[in-house]
Structure formats: structure tokens, C-alpha cells
Amino acid sequence: MSTTRSRAALAGGTANAARLFVAALAFTSAYVGLSAYGNARSAAAPVQTVTLSAREMPIARPLKVATSTSTSTSARAGAVAVTAAGADGCATSYVARSLLAEAAPGQGVIYRWRLSRWSPATRTWRTFLAEHGGFAGSEREIEWRPRISGNPGWYRVEVLAEGAGAVRSERFQVSC
Structure with a gap:
């Protein structure tokens, strides 16, 4: 079984x-x-x-080279003048000047500098450097010395005063 x-x-x-x-x-x-x-x-x-495709950008006028640290371009209200600071072929320091006046007596002025770089990828101006400042008084010539090192491209300088619109320089090209 x-x-x-x-x-x-x-x-x-x-x-x-x-x-x-x-x-x-x-x-x-x-x-x-x-x-x-x-x-x-x-x-x-x-x-x-x-x-x-590529698109050509017209050449902006070349910057004037300042040979000393004295004011070589007189500042004007409503404009930003930019000059290259240095006599070598590849200036890395620039001088931006403008003239600001307070909107109302006794108020003073608060302002901001902005160095913008053109971005071909986004076709917009992008902030590269910025600095703030201010003064008490009726009117003053302001100056900013931004440095650009190893970043070729198109740039412009703007000054933005509190209560006013942006004032822009002409664009300029940095080649080295």
C-alpha cells in the first residue's frame, strides 16, 4: 500500500x-x-x-579713454556718460557719470547704479553689477567706477533715482 x-x-x-x-x-x-x-x-x-540664424547688431561708438582720474566728461542731468579708465588695449575699469537733483527741497536723493549686460540667449539686458548711493543736497555730480574682467559683450550703465525713471547710457562693447 x-x-x-x-x-x-x-x-x-x-x-x-x-x-x-x-x-x-x-x-x-x-x-x-x-x-x-x-x-x-x-x-x-x-x-x-x-x-x-544670426542677427547683426550695429556698432556703437567707441568709448573715449580717460588719461587721468579727473573729470574728462562733464556730467549732464538726464544722461549717463561712460568712459574707459585706462590707456591699455583692454580697459577693465570704466567711469560712469551723471548729474542728479533732488525732486523736492530738503528730501535728498537715493539712487542706484546698475551695469547691465546684453544676453543674446534671452535677448534682454541682465544686471551684471549694482551699487547704491545717496546724498543730501540740491544737486550733485555722481560717479561710479565698475570693473569688467574677462567677460566680453555689450554693456550699458543705468542710474535709477528714487521717484524718477531710469537713465541709461549708450551701449558699449567690451572685447576682452
Whole structure:
């Protein structure tokens, strides 16, 4: 009797093993099929041609080079004058001057200098350097000496007085 039971258990176990094998095979086939379907959907996108273009910017007038630290350009109200400070071929220091007057007597003036750099990528002027200042009095010639080192491009200087709009210089090019 023991032999019959062993054969029945063996036959039942083999049947269970066969069922498990078939189930594992079905699961594996389904997984491989879904994986192949997913890869087929992620085919490479068609090639697109991109045309790049460049636009010319007109040359601004060159900066006058100041040979001394004295005021070489008289400041005017409503304008910012910028000169290069240095006689070498690659000036890194610039002098910006303007004339500010207080809006109301006894109020004083709070102002901000801003050196902006042209960004060809965004086609906007971005702040490169900034400095704040102020004075008490009716009118004063103000001066700022920003330094540009190793960053060629187009720049402009702005002065923004509290309660007034921005006054901008002409743009100028730094080549080294």
C-alpha cells in the first residue's frame, strides 16, 4: 500500500509541478510581450532640421579713454556718460557719470547704479553689477567706477533715482 500511495503522491506532485511550470511560462511570455510592446512604442522620433540664424547688431561708438582720474566728461542731468579708465588695449575699469537733483527741497536723493549686460540667449539686458548711493543736497555730480574682467559683450550703465525713471547710457562693447 505504501508503494501505491507513493506513486499517487508522486503523480500528484508532478502534476502540480507541471501546472506551476505552465503558469510560470505563461507569465514570462506575457512579460516579454509587454516589454516588446513598450519598446516598439518608444521608437526614435523623426529627425528635425533646425536652422540657426544670426542677427547683426550695429556698432556703437567707441568709448573715449580717460588719461587721468579727473573729470574728462562733464556730467549732464538726464544722461549717463561712460568712459574707459585706462590707456591699455583692454580697459577693465570704466567711469560712469551723471548729474542728479533732488525732486523736492530738503528730501535728498537715493539712487542706484546698475551695469547691465546684453544676453543674446534671452535677448534682454541682465544686471551684471549694482551699487547704491545717496546724498543730501540740491544737486550733485555722481560717479561710479565698475570693473569688467574677462567677460566680453555689450554693456550699458543705468542710474535709477528714487521717484524718477531710469537713465541709461549708450551701449558699449567690451572685447576682452
